[in-house]
Amino acid sequence: MLKTNAGRFFEDYTIGDVIHHAVPRTVSRGERALYHALYPARHALYSSDEFARASGLPESPLDDLAAFHVVFGKSVPDISLNAVANLGYAEGRWLKPVYAGDTLRSVSEVIGLKQNSSGKTGVVYVRTSGINQNDEPVMQFVRWVMVRKRDENAPAPETVVPELKGTLEIADLLIPEGLDFGKYDIALSGEPHRWGDYQIGEKIDHVDGVTIEEAEHMMATRLWQNTAKVHFDATHRDDGQRLIYGGHVISMARALSFNGLANAQMIIGLNGGAHANPCFSGDTVRAWSEVLDKADTNTPSVGAVRLRLVAYKSDAVFQLKQENGKYMPQVLLDLDYWVVMPK
Template sequence: MSHSKTNPGNFFEDFTLGQVIEHATPRTITEGDRALYGAIYPSRFALPSSAEFAASVGLSAHPVEELIGFHVAFGKTVPDVSLNAVANLGYAECRFHLPVVPGDTLRTRSEVIGLKENSNGRTGVVWVRSTATNQRGETALDWARWVMVHKRDAEAPAPETVVPELAAVVEPGALVVPAGLDFTQYDAAAAGEPHRLGDYEVGEKIDHVDGVTLTDAEHMMATRLWQNTAKVHFNTQARPDGKRLVYGGHIISLARALSFNGLANAQLIAAINAGSHVAPAFAGDTVHAWSEVLDKADDLAPGVGALRLRLVATRGRDESMTLRREDKKYAEGVLLDLDYWALVPR
C-alpha cells in the first residue's frame, strides 16, 4: 500500500523556526456561511444580521460575523499545523483588520515563530503567526497561536527552545476600526439593548443566563463548514476515550452568541488579546457564559468606543461567576477564557 501521495500532517520534528507555510484551499465567503452560522449558533447581533443596520452605521457592504472569517482562516491552518495536535493551547495578538463580506476569498499563510519540546519527549509546542488575506491581497486578520503537537519519533532530537514574546493585550491605539464606521445615529431599538460604553464599569460581571447543550451533529457540521480536518473532532478512534472533542472555536462562537444577552451592543470584535481552551468539551455538555469588563477605550471613531471583555464559557451555569480557585487554577467547569476587544456605541 502506497502512502507517498497522502498527507499524514506535520509532527513536531517537521517544524523549523522561520518556516513559512502557504496553506491550501482558498475559500470564498458566501451568504450561505451567514445562514449556516445562524443555524448553528444562536447569534442575534444586529450588524451581521441586518444589511440595513450595517449601512446605517457606515458599512455599505454587509459584513458577516468576525468569527466566520476567523474560523475559515483558522481552518486553513489545521492540515499543516495542528492535524497531529494534542491540543490548541492559546491565542494572542489577533486583530481583525477588515470586515469580511460575502464574495471575499480568504487564504492563509503561517510562519513558525517558536518551538519547545516538552519534558516527556513525546510532544512539543509550536508557535505560529498566521495571516489571512483577501482576493486583493489585503490583510483581513492575523493572529498568533500555540499548539501542542505529537512527535512522530520520540527519539528525534529536540530543537533549540525559542519561546516568542507576545503582547498580553492589543493596545487600544492598535485596534483597527472599519473605514466609515459611525455609531452617532445608532439604533438601540434595532440592536436590542440601550447599554452604551458609559453604562459598563470596569470589574462588572454579566451573567448571560442562557445555556445550549452541545450535540455531536452540530459541532461536526460547524467544523466541516470551516474545512477544519483535525481528526479528534470527527473520528472516535482518534482519542483513547472514544469521544469526539468539540472544536474550541465552536465554544468561542457559542459563548459569543450567548453574550448577546447583556452585550447586544458589542457589535464588532476588533481584537482577541488572549484565549485559552481551559478544558475539553463534549456532546451532552451544556454551555453557559458570563463576561467581565476588563477595560474601556473611548473615541475610536464617531460615536465608537471599545470594551475589553473577558468571555468565560462554562460547563453548566456558574451563578457565582468564578474564574479561578484560591490556588489560582481555573475553577471547575470553566471551558474557555477569552480576552477580546469589542466596538460599542459611546
C-alpha cells in the same frame, strides 16, 4: 510514490518556516446563514444590511468569528492535523471586514517551538494571517498548539518561546473604515445599553445555556474545513470521544453573550485566550463576561470595550480559577477581547 499526507509532526517544524495553506475559499451569504443556524447569533450589524449601512458599512459583513474560523480552518492541515489540543491565542487583530464574495487564504509563520517534558509532544507557536483576493490582510493572530511527535527519540529543537503582548493597546487596533454609530438605532439592536453604561469590573451573567450536539459540532467543523483528527476520529483520544472544536465553544459563548452585550457589535482585537478544559457532546455551555477596560477611539460615536468572556459547563457562575491558580474544572474557555460599541 506516496501521495497521501499524514500531516506534520512536531519535529517537522523549524523556526521561521512560512507555510502557504491550501485551499482559498470564497465566502458567500450562505456562510452567514449557516453560522446563524449553528449558533444563536443575532447581533444586528451581522444580521441586517440596512443596519450595517446605517452604521457606515456597505453591507452586513460576515460575522467576525465566522471569518476567523475560515482563516483558522485553512491552517489546520499544516499546523494542527496531529494536534492533541489547541492551547491558546494572542495578538489577534481584525484588520478589515469580510464581505460576501471575498476570497480568503491563510499564511502562517512558525515563531516558537518547545518540546514537552514527556518527549512525546511539543508546542508549536504560529502567527497566521488571513488575506483576501486583493492581497489585503483581513486578520492576524498567534496561536500555540500541542502537537504529537512522530518519533519520540527525535532530538528536541532549541526552545524558542515568543514574547507576546499580554494586552493589545487601542492604538494597535483598527476601527473598520466608515464605521459610524451616530445614527445607531437602539430599538433595532435589541438592548439600550451603550458604552457609557458599562463599568470596569462589572460582571454579566448571560443567563442562557446551549447543550452541545454531536451533529451540530460535526457540521460546524466541516463548514470551516477544519480537518484536525481529534474532532472527527474518536480513536485519536484515549477516552474514545470526539473533542469539540474550541472555536465552536468560542462562537457559542459569544452568541450567548448577546443577552447583556447586544451592542458589542464588532470584535476588533483578541488579547489572549485559553481552552481551559475539553468540551464534549452533551455538555451544556453557559457564559459570563467581565468588563476589563474601556477606551475612546478616533471615531466620536464609537467606543471600545475590553471584555473577558468565560464559557463554563455548570451553574457555578463567576467562578474562574482555583486557589492554586488552575482553572476550575467546569471552565471551558477564557477569552480576552476588544469590541466596539455605540457611545
